[in-house]
Amino acid sequence: xxxxxxxxxxxxxxxxxxxxxxxxxxxxxxxxxxxxxxxxxxxxxxxxxxxxxxxxxxxxxxxxxxxxxxxxxxxxxxxxxxxxxxxxxxxxxxxxxxxxxxxxxxxxxxxxxxxxxxxxxxxxxxxxxxxxxxxxxxxxxxxxxxxxxxxxxxxxxxxxxxxxxxxxxxxxxxxxxxxxxxxxxxxxxxxxxxxxxxxxxxxxxxxxxxxxxxxxxxxxxxxxxxxxxxxxxxxxxxxxxxxxxxxxxxxxxxxxxxxxxxxxxxxxxxxxxxxxxxxxxxxxxxxxxxxxxxxxxxxxxxxxxxxxxxxxxxxxxxxxxxxxxxxxxxxxxxxxxxxxxxxxxxxxxxxxxxxxxxxxxxxxxxxxxxxxxxxxxxxxxxxxxxxxxxxxxxxxxxxxxxxxxxxxxxxxxxxxxxxxxxxx
Amino acid sequence: xxxxxxxxxxxxxxxxxxxxxxxxxxxxxxxxxxxxxxxxxxxxxxxxxxxxxxxxxxxxxxxxxxxxxxxxxxxxxxxxxxxxxxxxxxxxxxxxxxxxxxxxxxxxxxxxxxxxxxxxxxxxxxxxxxxxxxxxxxxxxxxxxxxxxxxxxxxxxxxxxxxxxxxxxxxxxxxxxxxxxxxxxxxxxxxxxxxxxxxxxxxxxxxxxxxxxxxxxxxxxxxxxxxxxxxxxxxxxxxxxxxxxxxxxxxxxxxxxxxxxxxxxxxxxxxxxxxxxxxxxxxxxxxxxxxxxx
Numbered sequence: 001x002x003x004x005x006x007x008x009x010x011x012x013x014x015x016x017x018x019x020x021x022x023x024x025x026x027x028x029x030x031x032x033x034x035x036x037x038x039x040x041x042x043x044x045x046x047x048x049x050x051x052x053x054x055x056x057x058x059x060x061x062x063x064x065x066x067x068x069x070x071x072x073x074x075x076x077x078x079x080x081x082x083x084x085x086x087x088x089x090x091x092x093x094x095x096x097x098x099x100x101x102x103x104x105x106x107x108x109x110x111x112x113x114x115x116x117x118x119x120x121x122x123x124x125x126x127x128x129x130x131x132x133x134x135x136x137x138x139x140x141x142x143x144x145x146x147x148x149x150x151x152x153x154x155x156x157x158x159x160x161x162x163x164x165x166x167x168x169x170x171x172x173x174x175x176x177x178x179x180x181x182x183x184x185x186x187x188x189x190x191x192x193x194x195x196x197x198x199x200x201x202x203x204x205x206x207x208x209x210x211x212x213x214x215x216x217x218x219x220x221x222x223x224x225x226x227x228x229x230x231x232x233x234x235x236x237x238x239x240x241x242x243x244x245x246x247x248x249x250x251x252x253x254x255x256x257x258x259x260x261x262x263x264x265x266x267x268x269x270x271x272x273x274x275x276x277x278x279x280x281x282x283x284x285x286x287x288x289x290x291x292x293x294x295x296x297x298x299x300x301x302x303x304x305x306x307x308x309x310x311x312x313x314x315x316x317x318x319x320x321x322x323x324x325x326x327x328x329x330x331x332x333x334x335x336x337x338x339x340x341x342x343x344x345x346x347x348x349x350x351x352x353x354x355x356x357x358x359x360x361x362x363x364x365x366x367x368x369x370x371x372x373x374x375x376x377x378x379x380x381x382x383x384x385x386x387x388x389x390x391x392x393x394x395x396x397x398x399x400x401x402x403x404x405x406x407x408x409x410x411x412x413x414x415x416x417x418x419x420x421x422x423x424x
Numbered sequence: 425x426x427x428x429x430x431x432x433x434x435x436x437x438x439x440x441x442x443x444x445x446x447x448x449x450x451x452x453x454x455x456x457x458x459x460x461x462x463x464x465x466x467x468x469x470x471x472x473x474x475x476x477x478x479x480x481x482x483x484x485x486x487x488x489x490x491x492x493x494x495x496x497x498x499x500x501x502x503x504x505x506x507x508x509x510x511x512x513x514x515x516x517x518x519x520x521x522x523x524x525x526x527x528x529x530x531x532x533x534x535x536x537x538x539x540x541x542x543x544x545x546x547x548x549x550x551x552x553x554x555x556x557x558x559x560x561x562x563x564x565x566x567x568x569x570x571x572x573x574x575x576x577x578x579x580x581x582x583x584x585x586x587x588x589x590x591x592x593x594x595x596x597x598x599x600x601x602x603x604x605x606x607x608x609x610x611x612x613x614x615x616x617x618x619x620x621x622x623x624x625x626x627x628x629x630x631x632x633x634x635x636x637x638x639x640x641x642x643x644x645x646x647x648x649x650x651x652x653x654x655x656x657x658x659x660x661x662x663x664x665x666x667x668x669x670x671x672x673x674x675x676x677x678x679x680x681x682x683x684x685x686x687x688x689x690x691x692x693x694x695x696x697x698x699x700x701x702x703x704x705x706x707x708x709x710x711x712x713x714x715x716x717x718x
Binding site: 189190191192193194245246247248249250251252255259384385389392393396397400401415418 | 484485486487552555556557558563564565566567568569570653654656658659660661
């Protein structure tokens with residue numbers, strides 16, 4: 001028996017060996033082309049990168065080939081960490097915003113990009129999510145997502161409504177829809193705490209707490225959630241609860257999107273990533289940003305940094321990787337990228353034009369507005385209790401159990417005080 | 425007659441494959457997780473901290489509040505299964521073996537068992553639609569108020585897993601010889617008396633076993649809550665059970681950074697809770713239940 005299996009085993013080993021040798025040969029390329037690897041968590045975009053973006057780059061940069069190497073988003077952080085610790089990380093690494101990236105910077109995963117020309121094409125607010133503690137940039141921003149209020153233009157026409165320009169007008173519009181009684185004024189449920197926070201509070205609140213001023217104030221300890229500005233932000237958030245559909249306490253994110261796409265609700269607070277979804281039933285949809293308290297006040301627009309690329313400090317093809325990072329700052333790349341992926345927006349200073357009209361309308365919200373990030377994701381959620389989770393919880397309590405803005409902010413500040421020591 | 429030495433060697437040989445798999449994939453991870461709970465691995469290196477993580481879990485106001493909340497919720501989750509799922513399972517098993525259903529027994533047995541074979545994601549989705557205030561049959565937000573959310577989820581789970589105690593008790597009831605039942609009927613016992621005085625004592629050990637299994641399943645519960653409410657199950661953590669609390673600690677959630685040591689500590693505490701109760705049950709109760717030779 002042993003003798004009969006031996007030749008088979010030899011054959012198998014030989015085949016395996018040959019196969020591996022073949023791989024190795026294929027991998028090393030033919031000398032004058034350099035291959036760089038992109039590590040990312042966007043598995044869903046693989047086709048887009050491989051068919052459109054990478055060919056465009058390779059065309060203008062002969063001699064460099066790019067391999068797109070996505071890892072599932074839930075495993076991404078662990079995968080990158082173990083790859084880099086093991087010395088095999090990708091040449092270009094997609095950067096998570098804020099806390100995770102800061103720990104990667106501290107571990108020395110990235111090279112500084114201060115010398116990169118592409119960096120100067122981005123405003124400071126776009127770079128903030130991926131900077132080191134000293135303000136050194138480590139990643140080239142690729143895309144952000146925005147929050148806004150989608151509205152059904154047919155319902156607005158039918159009831160003779162105008163897009164509101166102040167908070168008071170906004171409530172008037174909602175009152176008018178409520179009085180008419182045919183439609184739900186606001187397609188919003190409180191079953192999912194995250195979306196109360198991300199799509200409502202972090203959208204309407206910044207007008208009261210002055211966007212980045214308030215957010216960075218919390219981080220450096222000069223401001224507290226119990227300050228009047230923040231209480232006012234929570235109060236504005238609270239004022240929308242009279243316009244929700246019946247049984248909103250158990251209406252989930254999917255339900256509210258559906259309520260809107262079926263044409264049964266006038267307004268939907270949601271993120272730009274839903275652009276394709278809200279227009280999928282053929283509705284004519286427009287979008288507006290959270291209006292400021294009074295006409296002429298500064299308007300604040302939530303822009304959440306989502307993706308960026310950094311340079312692996314231990315990479316072997318740094319020169320080619322740097323060329324790739326420079327290319328990310330060009331209008332050529334940004335134009336291509338955001339139009340292949342409606343709902344994601346370029347963070348560069350140069351305006352980019354969007355083929356999707358709703359995406360263009362969304363992008364226009366950035367005009368004249370101060371941009372601000374989601375309130376609690378940077379630093380304030382790296383302890384127990386994490387501020388972001390706590391905000392989900394108290395936002396639900398405000399809508400479901402009548403917790404007042406004063407009680408809510410006091411409770412949040414107490415939780416934050418129990419562990420957080422201001423960074424600056 | 426095989427020599428004892430050879431016998432033991434063969435025994436070891438037969439047991440080894442299962443044992444190796446069990447040790448590698450159950451015992452080792454369990455022990456290593458318990459071991460992990462004694463270390464603080466922040467900042468890339470781990471330092472031994474003894475019971476430090478446990479002290480942190482029970483003294484940090486946030487984590488201890490969440491832990492006790494999850495434990496109380498979990499007890500409620502278990503009690504609803506115990507008080508609803510098992511009696512109904514027993515009732516249906518009794519009806520199936522009563523002989524009244526004649527040839528449709530197979531049909532009922534299959535229909536009642538089908539939900540147990542569905543994925544929890546499907547069960548959660550179906551029920552969420554059925555009780556949806558917008559397009560469902562009740563206007564009341566059952567999943568949206570703190571008082572009703574957990575009972576609602578528990579009853580969904582009861583609906584799904586009803587088939588398990590039913591089949592378990594059904595097979596036990598089938599094993600009761602007809603002559604015992606017949607003899608009692610001749611002695612003049614009614615259906616009620618026969619069930620409680622003859623049949624139930626005979627299946628008591630199985631009933632005890634399914635009770636403790638339900639305890640283990642509900643204290644390891646996670647999937648239905650996660651499928652419906654995610655890893656920070658609201659409203660106001662009213663549907664948070666130990667499984668979701670562990671998940672949130674170990675893997676983090678959107679707003680929470682993962683803490684492996686705390687997660688391992690929570691896992692060890694859950695393990696201890698299940699171990700102590702199960703052991704107590706077997707030492708104290710199961711031994712006293714009489715098994716009858718038939």
